[in-house]
Amino acid sequence: MSMPVVVSLHRNNIQESWGFRLSGGRDYRQVLSVKKVQPQSPASHCLSPGDSILSIGNTNAHNLTHMQAHQLIKSAGNMLQLTVEKCGGQDIDRLRPKGPVKFSPWKSNQVLNSY
């Protein structure tokens, strides 16, 4: 996991949407995170899918429910400051094996030895 970073989002008026989709929250027992980001929106270039949200403004996001976080972000003025943990993209497909999987125990010897 990488170091947390602080990002600032700006919008021209409070009707404009921030341009990202929020998922998770304490009520889902999942870390609040960014699900997707609209291109050409205040959030593009600042957030990317998979980023975990650690705080919203000065509020620690750890104990917020989905709705509380949603309200907090929605009611922010024209500037929104988020502390996020970048995940480096959600793309784990590149790690997947190509074609049907085949169980080959010897491949994992190195993993077990390295611990």
Added chain:
Amino acid sequence: MASDEYFDGYMEEEEEWDREGLLDPAWEIQQKKTFTAWCNSHLRKAGTSIENIEEDFRNGLKLMLLLEVISGEQLPKPDRGKMRFHKIANVNKALDYIASKGVKLVSIGAEEIVDGNIKMTLGMIWTIILRFAIQDITVEELTAKEGLLLWCQRKTAPYKNVNVQNFHLSWKDGLAFCALIHRHRPELLDYYKLSRENPLENLNTAFDIAEKYLDIPRMLDPEDMVNSAKPDERSVMAYVSSYYHAFSGAQQAETAANRICKVLKINQENERLMEEYERLASDLLAWIKKTKPWLENRITDNTLPGTQHKLEEFRDYRRKHKPPKLEDKARLENSFNTLQTRLRLSNRPAYIPTEGKLVSDIADAWKGLESAEKGFEEWLLSELQRLERLDHLAQKFRHKCEIHEEWAVGKEEMLESRDYKKCRLNELKAMKKKHEAFESDLAAHQDRVEQIAAIAQELNALDYHDVATVNTRCQKICDQWDRLGQSTQKRREGLDEAERILERIDQLHLEFAKRAAPFNNWMDGAKEDLMDMFIVHTTEEVQGLISAHDTFKSTLGEADKEYNTIITLVQDVARLAQQYNMTPPDNPYTTLHAQDIANKWGEVKQLIPRRDQTLQQEMLRQQKNETLRRQFANKANSVGEWIEKRLDFVAAIGVHMKGSLEDQLNEIQHTEKECQGFRPHMDELERINQEVQESMIFENRYTQYTMETLRVGWEQLLTALARNINELENQILTRDSKGISAQQMNEFKMSFSHFDKNKTSRLEPKEFKACLVSLGYNIRDDKQGEADFQRIMAIVDPNRSGFITFEAFIDFMTRETADTDTAEQVMQSFKILAGDKPYITAQILRQELPPDQAEYCIQRMAPYSGRDAVPGALDYMSFSTALYGESDL
């Protein structure tokens, strides 16, 4: 890429236009009719129409309007002037708009349109038709024309007498139009009555129906179609494309509605499962809360019947009340797992029960119940044992008290008597001897009084319920005993004082007194022994009592001799008295009479056979208990072994079994059925156990099993089987819903169980990583690899429990990258129903969805608040994301 392909197709059309389009006046007439109708089919939405295609587009105004209607977009404001340059400007705005959509208008200029050049006008309209009505038809990435052709071929494939190869000759007989209509709306015409021989009739039928029911205006003239050698290709294409839009639009809406229904049904079913879980959890927790205090209460009313009643209550609890609750608990856990699997499979966030009803809360409460229950039965049994012993002790106390009190009657009065002050010497001598005898008698009774006091003390120590009566009686005896001692001392002093004055003895009486007193004492002791209470638990103990009794009986010969001697003495006195004609005097040396001895001796002899009988009965009872113990032990040993074997089987299942999931499920279900068949054995054992408890048998050396251990084993077995069945069913559900082949499933399983060393059906992160690598995952052995692995962990174990279950593993392995059920798709589907608007109305929802789902949506959708909102507009976007626990910001 896609736009390049479009241009290829478009340019091809363009060349065709140049080559053929300008040449044939018949085609021009057809095109005029068709294109005019086509333009009007769109212009009517704006409440206008054209009559003459070369005239009515000349000022550019209706042309711009047409483009706005078709595209749904706003064009720049038209110039309102009537001058030629105004018209040219407006036509140019229209042409610019067409060009902005990526169409090159090679040979069409605004002047020619304004001038009313029919060929140019038709060419421009064709360009518009091609761009806005046909270009969007993409079937398997073919050009627009080929796409439309392929669509027609597919839709008419089932109709043997239709063969669509082009957009001219193939349509002449009208059957292709009819087939298209019949394929989508079979109720509108009776296709199989049509004949190739009546082209005019076929065409009219199709065109009429299309106009009346499909809202497609007539664009072709049946006579033209039949009479021309080759119908105009563009006219046919324009008309056929209207069919495509009419049908594919309906189809799209249907597909969209189906998708929404599918997603909503999943949500409704999940919500139902959640409610059921909450209800079951509340009921179970309430029952536990009610039951636990009763089990925690370790106080009895200190009486044997009260305690036995409590044991019966506990038996009811253990056999009738608890087992169904245990089933409820298992059902609860299983339905929780099923629900979570369903949620995962449908990409929904995990379900979190309300505060205090988590699975772990249930498990904790249950554990609390079991720990309260633990030792309850043992405690009750030991309490029963204690109370039984107390009861016997109290009985013994009463018996000894009775004997003593009987003995003590009159003793105090006798000792208080001052008779020796006014008697004769020989009487005094006798009195003194008598008193000595009494003193030894008193000493002999000391032991008994001590025993009584000791028993009373033990009863106090063991908390006998009626200890007050015992203490009062004991106190009375002790007080009296003290007084007796003092009185005896006092009387002795009186007698000693008078001894020097008075002496005379009666030898015969003396002899009698000497023998009678100890014999009488011995008889008292024997009587007491013969009526002694006992409590035993084994045949050996009874045997001990029997041999003690036998020993006693062997001394009876001696006693009989002594008895005869004593009686002879009395008889001698009587004979002497008779001989000398005198009334026999009272024996001054003793209070005992020959008759007393004789009676008591008679009693002793009667008590002996009664004791024999009591001991024999006890022997029989112990033997019966022994038989019961063996009966219980035999049954318990066989049941225990059976259960242990099944438990071993259960321990070996899970991910370590071979064969397909269905085979495994069958095997476990077979065992479960076997268990159901085995239940009568458990019931029989319960019956024997009840008999054992009722016979007050507390230990059994023939088996290591107790009823409790077997019940626990039995319940463990049933619970484990149900859990395994549920797990397998969930695996099958996962496998089937994701379409995993048996081969793949097997690879997953082999890999998982290979790394699940301690067979707990879950992996630690390290094991999981090795497992992924063994399945071909490219996780490198460096910092990047570790970061990749942490990302995978965040997906597989979002709650950070620190381990990976088989289900989560399968879920991850089969996670699809595309076309999963996502918020996006639901939103897209609503958008189709909403006719591309960002909001939807209750009316549309009721019209497109089944009533159940429509109301579900209407209740939950928030009002739409965009600037373009109409009254009653609903926000389907936030509704769609909320279905997946997400929200847009």
